[in-house]
Amino acid sequence: MMTPAMLTIGAARHTLIAQSGRMCNRHGLVAGATGTGKTVTLQTLAEGFSRMGTPVFAVDIKGDLSGIAAAGSPHPKIDERLASIPLPGYRQQPCPTLFWDMDGKSGHPVRTTISEMGPLLLGNLLELNDTQTGVLYAGFDLADDQGLLLLDLKDLRALLAWMGDNAGSLKSEYGNITTASLGAIQRRLLVLEEQGAEHFFGEPALQLADLMHTDFSGRGVVSLFDAGRLIHHAPRLYAAFLLWLLSELFEQLPEAGDPPSPKLVLFFDEAHLLFSGAPKPLLDKIEQVVRLIRSKGVGVYFITQNPMDLPDNVLGQLGLKVQHALRAFTPKDQKSIRAVAASFVPNPLFHTADVVTTLGIGEALVSVMGDDGRPQPVQQTLIAPPEGRIGAISDDERAAVMQRSPIRGRYDASLDRQSAYEMLRQRAEAARTAETQRLKALEAEKKQRQDQRSQPSGNRQRQTVGEAMIKSAARSIGSTIGRQIIRGVLGSIFGKR
Secondary structure, eight states: OOOOOEEEEEEETTEEEEEEGGGGGGOEEEEOOTTSSHHHHHHHHHHHHHHHTOOEEEEESSSGGGGGGSBOOOOHHHHHHHHHSOOTTOOOOOOOEEEEETTSSSSEEOOBOHHHHHHHHHHHHTTOOHHHHHHHHHHHHHHHHHTOOOOSHHHHHHHHHHHHHTHHHHHHHHOOOOHHHHHHHHHHHHHHHHTTHHHHBSBSOOOGGGGSOBOTTSOBOEEEEEOHHHHHHOHHHHHHHHHHHHHHHHHHSOOOOSOSSOSEEEEESSGGGGTTTOOHHHHHHHHHHHHHGGGGTEEEEEEESOGGGSOHHHHTTOOEEEEOOOOOOSHHHHHHHHHHHHTSOOOTTSOHHHHTTTOOTTEEEEEOBOTTSOBOOOEEEEEOOOSBOSSOOOHHHHHHHHHTOTTTTSSSSOBOOSOHHHHHHHHHHHHHHHHHHHHHHHHHHHHHHHHHHHSOOTTSOOOOHHHHHHHHHHHHOOSHHHHHHHHHHHHHHTTOO
């Protein structure tokens, strides 16, 4: 009989604190003030999932998580921690690792298309109001109806320009498309481009299967996404990427039932950015995806300083909770600590609200899910030391890992196939050519009529000398009497008198 997969977190009073693998898709939380050990805890959990055979996607904000790709080194503090935690089979070793980066500088490039991002996430990313978001939705509908692929930013800009040129004819089917709304969206796209989004939107797009590898020994591959620049320069783009990834997994992965361990685990650092400023429709969507994605075998773990930064509906769905120390400097901090303490199942051995402010580095209050799906009483826990290196690897070590990557070269070169930009440009050129030909045809027809008027008619007979003399006399006589005489002369000449 196979031993059930277990995720070891640490130990409390020399007793291991672990959670069954089949409960690890119930999501989780790692929280605590800066400098309390969240990054090391995250590394320990990622390594535990990798040993379990579960692939991991983790955000690396400071670069410290990259040490997971190298074996750790002996250290007195690690020996001291191991003396308090019974970890059978502990040995310092690296994890199979892939590096990812939106710019493609410190990892494989990460891309998606405008169409895959969708109008809801894109509207939030661009910080559009309701009217502007409605115009964006109309643009996506129009692109679908016209068979226009929206792959990158220039495709979307071309579509918006075309909508402005044809707003009158589009109004009856797609609603009022104002110049002001189109201009606002275009300006926000320029800001987004300045933040480096042109690297993110395009092809080849990220294939989710490349985040779900295991190595030859059955260990899950840890994918580290370098988000240091994004957090500081484009936090909304960072949040949009993580939400896109979550929604794509939800839409593409099949139902997994109740697997013995997760198929994939996500660690989202600075998790409050996912919810900050998001409109209610998007918040509702996020909460729905978090609630339902566990049935796909995916576990989502949020990392943040204060758990109160997350919506209550999300907090209520988190199974594993690892709470590092919090600081109580203000009345607001004290209120937050009481709320955090109340979220744990109490332990009769200590008062949670008192302990959470006195925890040392590498200590945490931990609550795991029992096999029956119920949260267990909180434990004051020493976090197990990671097997990999604590701290960042060098640039040369990173380059060596990327050189051995099984997906090396797959995403390096960007593609620019025919899409909305090229298709609309071809239509515009065809329209200009047709208009030029029409104007040339009109000019030729006009010239032909002028030539016909300037040429003498072949059907007219040549005037006789008498007729010419009579017409000349008629032009020279202007009085009424003269005209009557001429009429008489004419009558007599032609025998009609």
